[in-house]
Amino acid sequence: MNPLQKHVDRLFAGYPATGRIRELKEEILGNLEAKAADYMAGGMEYEQAVQAATASLSRIDGLIDESPQIYVNRYRLDLLQKTLFFTLILWILTIPLRMIERTPLSFLFLVLVLLLGILYLVLNSVWRGRALEVTAPRNLHVARRRSRMVWLLWGLFILVTLLAITALRFGSNIWFGHQVKIGGPYQFAVLGIQYAKPFLTILIPLAFQASTTLISKHEAGELE
Numbered sequence: 001m002n003p004l005q006k007h008v009d010r011l012f013a014g015y016p017a018t019g020r021i022r023e024l025k026e027e028i029l030g031n032l033e034a035k036a037a038d039y040m041a042g043g044m045e046y047e048q049a050v051q052a053a054t055a056s057l058s059r060i061d062g063l064i065d066e067s068p069q070i071y072v073n074r075y076r077l078d079l080l081q082k083t084l085f086f087t088l089i090l091w092i093l094t095i096p097l098r099m100i101e102r103t104p105l106s107f108l109f110l111v112l113v114l115l116l117g118i119l120y121l122v123l124n125s126v127w128r129g130r131a132l133e134v135t136a137p138r139n140l141h142v143a144r145r146r147s148r149m150v151w152l153l154w155g156l157f158i159l160v161t162l163l164a165i166t167a168l169r170f171g172s173n174i175w176f177g178h179q180v181k182i183g184g185p186y187q188f189a190v191l192g193i194q195y196a197k198p199f200l201t202i203l204i205p206l207a208f209q210a211s212t213t214l215i216s217k218h219e220a221g222e223l224e
Contacts, residue, residue, distance in 0.1 A: 004032045007054045032057065069220040072136040073127040078218065080123065082210045084116040086203050094200065100189050105200065135220045143212040150208040154201065161198040169194070 008029045012021060032053045039049035091109035098106055169191065 003050050004029060004036065004053065007057075008032065011057070011059075028057065067137040067139045068215070069135040070138050070215055070218045071132060071134070071220060072138075072218075073123075073131050073134055075138070075214050075218040077120070077124060077127065078214050079207070079211050080116065080120050082214075083203070083207050084113065084120055086206050086210075087113050087116055090200055090203055097193055100193060103193075105197070109200075138215045140212070140215050143215055147205070147208045147212045151205045154205045157201070158198050162195060165194055 008025055011028075012025055035056060036046075036049040036053040039052050040046060044052065087109060091106065091113050094103075094106040094109055097103050
């Protein structure tokens with residue numbers, strides 16, 4: 001592959017392949033090729049010209065519009081649909097919990113599924129025609145940073161929660177050097193559920209990540 005093409009692909013590695021990004025990539029590649037040709041016309045060897053051209057552009061952060069116009073209502077509907085799908089999966093996963101212990105989790109997720117489903121059907125019937133063409137800016141950089149922060153906070157929450165469960169269940173045995181005992185398959189299942197419950201909150205960071213991904217998908221002009 002053309003070394004200049006490799007360099008451009010590396011610069012854009014973290015960006016979605018939207019029409020706007022493809023156009024910018026082609027423009028930058030053309031500029032680098034022209035610059036390399038100028039260097040060679042001045043007496044440089046090809047490899048030196050390529051190195052000089054690539055060294056002249058090491059970052060593209062300031063070249064990309066981080067607040068593109070998106071079809072905001074399409075974006076909201078798609079985000080709501082994905083959140084509904086995630087919630088439905090979590091509801092299905094919590095159904096077996098009722099056979100082991102009495103927990104309202106399955107019921108709560110079912111209620112959330114119904115509320116999100118009703119909201120999606122209502123908005124899908126309201127936002128039609130011109131309503132789907134409404135555009136508004138969304139800051140992609142802020143969305144990415146917010147998504148990373150939510151994942152970090154969720155990871156810390158999981159760590160603290162698992163440590164707290166371990167301390168409450170086994171702290172006394174560990175502190176006094178007693179053997180940790182689990183009385184049978186049922187108690188093992190109950191313990192496993194206690195450790196698994198915190199992971200059901202993954203719905204929150206997944207929704208934030210989806211909101212970031214969908215900004216590029218619903219960029220104005222991409223769906224035409």
